[in-house]
Amino acid sequence: MTVSKAAAVDATKASRAARKEPAEVDADGAALQLGELSELLGYSLKRAQLRVFEDFLCCVAPLQLTPAQFSVLLLLDRNPGRNQTEIANTLGILRPNFVAMLDGLESRDLCARMRSTNDRRSHIVVLTDKGRAVLARAKKLVAAKHEARLNELLGPANRAALLAMLARIASEF
Amino acid sequence: MTVSKAAAVDATKASRAARKEPAEVDADGAALQLGELSELLGYSLKRAQLRVFEDFLCCVAPLQLTPAQFSVLLLLDRNPGRNQTEIANTLGILRPNFVAMLDGLESRDLCARMRSTNDRRSHIVVLTDKGRAVLARAKKLVAAKHEARLNELLGPANRAALLAMLARIASEF
DNA sequence: GGTATTTGATATGATTGATAACAATTATCG
DNA sequence: CGATAATTGTTATCAATCATATCAAATACC
Numbered sequence: 001m002t003v004s005k006a007a008a009v010d011a012t013k014a015s016r017a018a019r020k021e022p023a024e025v026d027a028d029g030a031a032l033q034l035g036e037l038s039e040l041l042g043y044s045l046k047r048a049q050l051r052v053f054e055d056f057l058c059c060v061a062p063l064q065l066t067p068a069q070f071s072v073l074l075l076l077d078r079n080p081g082r083n084q085t086e087i088a089n090t091l092g093i094l095r096p097n098f099v100a101m102l103d104g105l106e107s108r109d110l111c112a113r114m115r116s117t118n119d120r121r122s123h124i125v126v127l128t129d130k131g132r133a134v135l136a137r138a139k140k141l142v143a144a145k146h147e148a149r150l151n152e153l154l155g156p157a158n159r160a161a162l163l164a165m166l167a168r169i170a171s172e173f
Numbered sequence: 174m175t176v177s178k179a180a181a182v183d184a185t186k187a188s189r190a191a192r193k194e195p196a197e198v199d200a201d202g203a204a205l206q207l208g209e210l211s212e213l214l215g216y217s218l219k220r221a222q223l224r225v226f227e228d229f230l231c232c233v234a235p236l237q238l239t240p241a242q243f244s245v246l247l248l249l250d251r252n253p254g255r256n257q258t259e260i261a262n263t264l265g266i267l268r269p270n271f272v273a274m275l276d277g278l279e280s281r282d283l284c285a286r287m288r289s290t291n292d293r294r295s296h297i298v299v300l301t302d303k304g305r306a307v308l309a310r311a312k313k314l315v316a317a318k319h320e321a322r323l324n325e326l327l328g329p330a331n332r333a334a335l336l337a338m339l340a341r342i343a344s345e346f
Numbered sequence: 347g348g349t350a351t352t353t354g355a356t357a358t359g360a361t362t363g364a365t366a367a368c369a370a371t372t373a374t375c376g
Numbered sequence: 377c378g379a380t381a382a383t384t385g386t387t388a389t390c391a392a393t394c395a396t397a398t399c400a401a402a403t404a405c406c
Contacts, residue, residue: 032255040315041332041336043244045221046240052218052342053219075207093394095354096395099355162214162339167220167221269388294370296384296385
């Protein structure tokens with residue numbers, strides 16, 4: 001996936017106009033035929049996912065948050081008092097990889113690790129005030145710019161149906 | 174994305190039963206609340222995409238093909254006489270990264286590079302007989318095991334609607 | 347109490363994605 | 377024609393993601 005923190009710095013450069021479309025014609029007159037590729041669910045899934053993440057990155061660029069970072073903040077806000085392993089597991093992030101991720105958020109004072117009093121092995125991860133503020137702003141940006149555009153493209157009913165099917169695939173496939 | 178060639182070797186290990194579900198309960202009784210995360214289209218999109226690729230890898234494991242490799246073979250079959258740049262561009266692969274990918278396929282005798290007679294800079298990429306045979310077998314596996322299961326999960330109408338929306342997002346968002 | 351497990355962390359490797367640069371070839375245009 | 381620009385495949389290189397093994401501290405289990 002292309003959701004680098006570096007890319008977040010100038011995510012606007014990835015705006016639709018300047019970007020090179022995958023199947024775009026190349027001054028050559030004949031675009032290639034996707035053929036059965038367009039019937040492959042996985043292919044369209046990946047393409048759509050890349051596009052959506054790209055737009056997310058762009059919309060939240062002022063706050064310098066990647067989708068993964070945003071999901072961590074959301075989860076921390078919703079589930080106070082949890083440790084690193086619980087947060088990471090819920091998001092499908094491996095514990096070793098979650099360490100550096102938390103380091104990044106903590107160095108920006110968006111969250112903090114606190115030793116648990118019950119179990120002094122675990123670090124309870126808490127949102128800081130700044131973290132809550134950034135999350136609130138991010139939510140607004142996502143709702144107003146990102147999800148709103150998707151709603152506009154698909155229509156509310158289709159969007160809901162899409163979401164339901166994706167969730168179904170993720171959990172029942 | 175986790176579609177490594179190494180993973181393809183033992184993709185079966187990723188079968189549903191043995192895998193650790195992201196939001197699975199951890200012997201601890203309380204699963205975390207996803208909250209607004211479950212309303213984020215990008216989140217479900219990514220989750221579904223990972224799951225679908227995982228299953229694809231598993232279904233095509235006997236042929237040792239990743240989704241990306243399969244897409245290249247499909248494209249070569251459908252668009253004979255094209256050079257590396259055209260194939261790579263269509264799939265959204267950067268030219269430098271496509272070199273190693275082609276090396277892999279060519280070393281397995283699934284395709285071959287031929288110098289173009291018109292433009293001696295370009296390499297026309299052609300499917301070999303073995304490539305065509307592997308592609309044919311892969312198509313059957315994908316249709317019978319992979320796409321069939323998705324059809325079963327969603328139903329044909331929903332599957333078509335999902336595909337249409339994803340394609341819409343990929344191309345118009 | 348002694349062993350096994352869990353938690354956070356480090357190190358490390360593999361894979362993917364992106365950019366710069368280069369040689370060979372071709373296109374452009376004065 | 378001939379110089380310059382552009383294109384093609386390639387290499388090198390870097391950043392980011394993902395995965396595994398391992399470790400010390402703390403806890404759980406018998």
